[in-house]
Amino acid sequence: MITRTKTGSLKPTARFNLLHTTSSQSDPTSYNEANKMLEWRKAMAAEFLALQKQETWQLVPAPINKQILGCKWTFRTKLHADGSIARYKARLVALGNQQEYGLDYVETFSPVAKLPTIRVLFTVALYHDWKIHQLDVENAFLHGDIQETVYMRQPKGFEDPANPHHVCLLHKAIYGLKQALRQWYTTFCNHLLKLGFLPSQADPSLLILHKGNTTLFLLVYVDDILLTGNDEGAISSFLQQLNSTFALKHLGSAHHFLGIRIQHNQDKYFLSQETYAASIIHQANLENCNPTANPSCTKLPAAINSSSSTMTDPSVYRQITGALQYLTITRPDIAFAVNTLSQHMHSPQDSHFFLLKRLLRYIKGTIAYGLPITKSDLRLTTYSDADWASDPITRKSTSGYCTFLGRTLLSWTVKKQTTVSRSSTESEYRALTAATADTLWLKRLLADFFISHDFPVDLHCDNTSAIALAQNPVYHARTKHIEIDHRFLREHISSGHLRLIPIKTEDQIADIFTKPLSTPRFKFLRDKLTIVSDPFA
Incomplete structure (x- = not known):
């Protein structure tokens, strides 16, 4: 008897995992994928309309023997601090990796606010009982004019039907260009200088306005801005002036800045990265791991079985270790462990995979820990x-x-x-x-x-x-x-x-940054660093 098994036409049995929970849909990685969903089509249309309003480019015939940059759409789902969806964001990005130095760009450096400056701003504002306002600039880079002659292909899906073979002669520093960040910073700071602000000598990203009894402090980190001062009326007047030139969004009191969750009551701020830490643990597939009380160990075990570890790929090691470096912004208690792991990025061994997994287990057990800022x-x-x-x-x-x-x-x-x-x-x-x-x-x-x-x-x-x-x-x-x-x-x-x-050596707080410690000693110094669990939970 000739059956379907012999002829090869038998379909494999579909076995469904009824215990598996479906994860949230990831962001699209191409225009063709995004174009199938309504929310992403709306996001691309809104971005293209913003580009047209800013007069970002002019359509011209394609020049001969000139570099023409490509472009692509990028997509990202913006989330609230609690993990809920805030909005769908599409961005048109020029392929700046095709630019040539001296022809398409010259200077690229742009300062950003130093992290200690951010902590000083919160400490000083808390000491004086000032409110910290959080601002965001829509399409910030499009406010910067470029001096070089740069051509770019028309964005996919939005080609001009009358001139499909024309190219875009850029007038604004679109996202992706190597000089975009510098042009935005220069444009924004020049406008603030006209309004009476002066840059700090210690950190150029901190701008200060001091007139009479009014003092304002403005901190710039790319297009994210923190503003505080002793006069709320002057702040409101300044925001109206600034909004007439730049499309500002006043996000209210500082609550979520650079991925850092900011909680506040009368005499304390609490900075944490719980959502970010959870994403790192999810990336390492260690959601169900057993927590540990110490991020490092004073003595490695005699035998390390790397085959049982979920992280044996050097590229995964580099990705997770690099992500952990950003977590140290609010978690100095893991700074030494992350520094040790970062020294072996080029060739991690079994012992380094063991230490990385131990560090992630510690983070899993202290995921709600963060850095408090208190009034003193x-x-x-x-x-x-x-x-x-x-x-x-x-x-x-x-x-x-x-x-x-x-x-x-x-x-x-x-x-x-x-x-x-x-x-x-x-x-x-x-x-x-x-x-x-x-x-x-x-x-x-x-x-x-x-x-x-x-x-x-x-x-x-x-x-x-x-x-x-x-x-x-x-x-x-x-x-x-x-x-x-x-x-x-x-x-x-x-x-x-x-x-x-x-x-005395036992009172030396900096000891936690120089060597692995026993668990009682580590917890003692962690308390001295004031690293605690979320007091608002």
Whole structure:
């Protein structure tokens, strides 16, 4: 008997997984895919209308022997802080990777606000009981004019039927161009300068208006803006002036900035990235993992079975580790563990996969943790530490330091030193020098907020030899090669900018940034860093 099995016409049995929950639909990756859905067609039409209103380009015949850039549509679903859908966003992006330096662009650099500046802004506003307004600029890059002659093909799906072979001669810095960010920043800041704002000397992305009794502070991070000051009437008048030139959206009080959830009550801000942390755990497929209490371990197990791990692909290791670096904005307790993993991006071994999984298990158990900003005095305090020759291969030391403004943690750093130190004193001294430079910058930044800090900043160190070397004008044979750092640190101590204070090792907060710790010790220092669970939950 000739059956369908013998002829090969038997269809395979469809087996359905009734226990599987369907995940949310991902964003489309091409125009053809997006064009099948109504919400994305509306988003593309709205974007194209905005481009026409801004007179972004002019259709001209295709030139001969000229570079013509391509373009593509990108799609992203914008979410609220609680994970619900806010809107569907389509963006037309020029293929700037086809541009040639000197022909299509020259300068590309544009400053963005430094993260410690954002924390200082929240701390100062909380101290003075000022409201922080959050603004967003629609199609921000289209406000910047470009000086170069750049041609681009017409966007797919919106070709002019009368001139289908014409190309776009760009007048505005459309998204994707290498000079777009710089042109937007230049255009926006020049407009603010005309209104009386002046850039900060410590951070050019902070602009300050000080007229009479009115003081306003405006912080720019690409097209996301924070605005605060002591006069709500002046803020309202300024927003009306700004809205006449740029299409602004006033989002109310700061609540979700750069992916950071901002919660506020009368005397506290709480910054967290719970949704972002959950997305990283989902990417690693560890939603059901068992949490752990420590992000790192002081001793690796004798045998590591990598076959049982869900992350054995080096590209996945690099993706997740890179994503974790952004999580350290509000989670300094994982800064050392992320720094350790980041040093092995090129060739991760089984031990690094084990440490990455352990870190993700710790994040799973502390997913609601974040950084509080509390109302207190505005006095700077810095802690500096180093772990001598901690790298077993290069024998380089690890520096770690952090700075508080009152009880609020402003800045922290974990970094492997660039040179090998010949003694623990030298490694501690180099960490002190780096902490001094960061503290002096924060002191200048506070001066731009009109907060005088005339008294010396307390710099805590647990190495008595490094303190003696910094305070006593004696050059030893083993310290001749660090003379520049020696002069730099001693000059600021003698001038009264800093005051070195010895501290016990068990009270050294910066110890959490230099080495893996036991769980009780880690939790003790994490509490000193003020990293806590969501107090508003």
